[in-house]
Amino acid sequence: MTAPRRPGGPPIWLGGGGPSALRRAGRRYDGWMPYPPEPADYRRGLATVRQAAREAGRPVADITPALFVSAAVTDSAASGRRLLEEFSQASYGMPLAQLETIQALAAGPPEYVAERLRGYVAAGARHLACRIATTSLAAQREQLDQVIKLRPLLAGA
Numbered sequence: 001m002t003a004p005r006r007p008g009g010p011p012i013w014l015g016g017g018g019p020s021a022l023r024r025a026g027r028r029y030d031g032w033m034p035y036p037p038e039p040a041d042y043r044r045g046l047a048t049v050r051q052a053a054r055e056a057g058r059p060v061a062d063i064t065p066a067l068f069v070s071a072a073v074t075d076s077a078a079s080g081r082r083l084l085e086e087f088s089q090a091s092y093g094m095p096l097a098q099l100e101t102i103q104a105l106a107a108g109p110p111e112y113v114a115e116r117l118r119g120y121v122a123a124g125a126r127h128l129a130c131r132i133a134t135t136s137l138a139a140q141r142e143q144l145d146q147v148i149k150l151r152p153l154l155a156g157a
Contacts, residue, residue, distance in 0.1 A: 015068060017045055026052025031064035033129060035104045039119035042067065042104075046124040066127035067120045069104040072134055073113055073146035080108030087133040107133055110146070114153035121154065128154075 013031030014021060025032040026049040036042045050060040070087065074080040081096070084107045088099040099105065106116035117128060132143040 011064065013064065013066065017041070019048070022048040023052040025049045026054075026058070026063065027056040029063065031066055031127075033066035033068050033127070035068040035070075037101055037103060037105075039123040042120050042125060043123035064126060065124045066129060067104060067117075067125040068129045068131065069106060069117065069120070070133040071105070071113055071117070071130045071147055071150075072107040072132060072143055073110050073150065074108055077108040077112060080112070083107050084133055086135050090135045105133065110150060110153060114150050117150065117154055 011030035013033045014025040014029040015033045015035070016022070016025070017034040017036055022032075022045055032046070032049050034042065034045060036045060046065050049063060049065075053060050053063055070084075072080065072083050072087075074083055084100075084105055085096040088094055088096040092099055096105075104120070106113045120128070130147050132140045132147065134140050134143055
């Protein structure tokens with residue numbers, strides 16, 4: 001069984017989104033970092049995590065809500081979709097239409113990506129772990145700069 005909370009070590013976060021994982025995150029973990037496809041799913045999951053924490057006698061503030069999201073900044077929505085399709089096939093061997101039913105994704109112009117991420121922030125996420133949704137090292141390096149430029153667009157979300 002995973003030792004809970006911070007004393008004596010680093011925080012331990014759980015990334016699951018199933019019913020039992022949500023309850024476990026609330027009862028035993030320092031943080032919760034899922035990758036649900038929609039902010040509404042995140043909001044519902046976080047409510048379950050917090051309810052489990054309350055039932056276990058834990059302050060909900062003890063659990064850091066985070067999001068794992070695959071993201072890329074592109075010139076247009078169409079180029080963002082193409083990039084995500086390539087990423088989906090290369091990383092998972094599945095079409096994008098299937099991947100976007102199970103995972104948080106955001107690719108397109110900066111304003112679009114920021115708006116998508118703000119939806120998760122509004123749903124309760126306080127940390128964003130962004131995986132760069134590209135298939136080449138050169139593109140990843142370029143994307144690192146582009147993704148960090150999103151930060152001001154997320155301020156106050």
